[in-house]
Every structure is written in C-alpha cells, then in structure tokens.
Amino acid sequence: MSPAEIEVAVISDIHGNRWALEAVLEDIDRRDIREIVSLGDSLYGPLAPAETADMLMGLDMPTVRGNEDRLVTEAKDETANAPTLSYVRGQLTQAHLEWLTGSERTAIAYKSFYLCHGSLDHDDEYMLCEVSEDGVRARDAETLMAMLRSIRQPVLLCGHDHVARTVRLPDGKLIVNPGSVGLPAYYDDVPYPHVMEAGTPEARYSIVRCGQAGWQVENVAVRYNWEAAATVARNNERADWAQWLQSGRASPGTPLGRIGMNGA
Numbered sequence: 001m002s003p004a005e006i007e008v009a010v011i012s013d014i015h016g017n018r019w020a021l022e023a024v025l026e027d028i029d030r031r032d033i034r035e036i037v038s039l040g041d042s043l044y045g046p047l048a049p050a051e052t053a054d055m056l057m058g059l060d061m062p063t064v065r066g067n068e069d070r071l072v073t074e075a076k077d078e079t080a081n082a083p084t085l086s087y088v089r090g091q092l093t094q095a096h097l098e099w100l101t102g103s104e105r106t107a108i109a110y111k112s113f114y115l116c117h118g119s120l121d122h123d124d125e126y127m128l129c130e131v132s133e134d135g136v137r138a139r140d141a142e143t144l145m146a147m148l149r150s151i152r153q154p155v156l157l158c159g160h161d162h163v164a165r166t167v168r169l170p171d172g173k174l175i176v177n178p179g180s181v182g183l184p185a186y187y188d189d190v191p192y193p194h195v196m197e198a199g200t201p202e203a204r205y206s207i208v209r210c211g212q213a214g215w216q217v218e219n220v221a222v223r224y225n226w227e228a229a230a231t232v233a234r235n236n237e238r239a240d241w242a243q244w245l246q247s248g249r250a251s252p253g254t255p256l257g258r259i260g261m262n263g264a
C-alpha cells in the first residue's frame, strides 16, 4: 500500500457500548473503508462487554491495549468493592479475556501509524493534555515534539481522553485522537478531579487519509440509540454513566457519579 492510497478508520474507547460500535461500523462500511485500527479501552463499563468483544474479535484489526483493558484482565476475584469491574468480569468468557490480553500496549500499523492508548509511555496518561490541580491543559507543540522524538512514523494515533482532537506539529508529524466511540463524557478523580466531554452524545471516530494534499483527518460523529445504552447503565447502578451517555456532558452541576470513571 503506497502512502497515497492510505485510508484508515480510527476507533477508540468503545467501553462496551455495542450500540455505538454497531453504528460506527455501519458508517465505516457505508463509506467503503476497509482498514480499521482500534486504540483500546474496548470493554470496560456497565454496558455490553461480551457482545462488544464478539464484534471486535470478528474484525481482526490492529488493536492496542488500554488502561481499563489492563484493569479488566488483571482483576482478581476480590472485586466486590468495584461493582462495574466485577460486572464486566462476570460477562466475559475465557476467550474474550484471552483476546483482550493478546494486544500490546503500542503497535505500528500500515507502516505510517504509531498506535497507543494514552501517552507513549503510559496507558493511563493523556497524550495531548495534562491534568493538574488547576485543571486540564493542552500540551504545547514543543513538549509534544519532544515526546514524539523517538517515533519514526508520520502519524501518531492516541485515545484515552475521549475528546476528538488533531494536532499538526511544526516538524510535520500529525497526532490524531478520534474521541470515544462509546462514552462521550466522564468525570474522573485521578490524578486530580476533572471532566472530559465531547458536548454531544454521538459516537465519535476519525478517518485518516493520505493523498496529494498530504495527511488529512475527518472527524465523524454518528447518531445511535444512546437511550438503549443509558438504560442498561442505569439498570447496572450507574446513573452517572447513563447521564454521560445521554448528554455528552459531565459538567459539575449535573448529577455526577459517586466515583470516577476509573473508580471501577
């Protein structure tokens, strides 16, 4: 495949939302895009982890492992104080868990793409922004160029913060975060309390192409049945997830969860 012919759909952070995944895969298929890569955090959440795993296993695409995937595979039996984690573990078969364990933390795909879930070194650290006591702040170009110095591929694909964002660096590299297929907003308290939000409930993904004009990114937002997903979240005692799914917002002042997204 020469660079001029590359067209790849990038999906990330599905979080067991099979309704959103189904809609995104249909959209990708409708556009006749054949190549898909996935950036991890595929199954964790109070939704439909087993059905999501079945769909993903059938796709056989380059996939990296996210922090929540690691949490799911490394969880011990004593997860009583982590009801969502224990729900996910209870739904998954041995085959699902083996598939989840099979992904590496980083990968190279179609020669031009370097895949990671969070930052290059940590699956639970954001690439494009940093969180401090003062809030969430975008990393500047200098910092990002230094972080990517060892990467030879022209395009870095990353997820984890659930917000679609593309950064073109002065050295020519492109960083693409496709946003989240399955969870458009969340509150988390690690490393400091913060909110991430897409602002609308649609499922997000990106299409990355290389043609005569160089690398181009198209961000896509797909409508799907988020009420169905929210109902399942509510039935699994996660009113916080239900609210994030329905609104794409997790602002203070809206009914936030008792615990953060990573609070398991």
Ligand SMILES: [Mn+2]
Residues within 6 Å of the ligand: 041, 066, 067, 068, 117, 123, 124, 160, 161
């Ligand atoms: Mn993550």
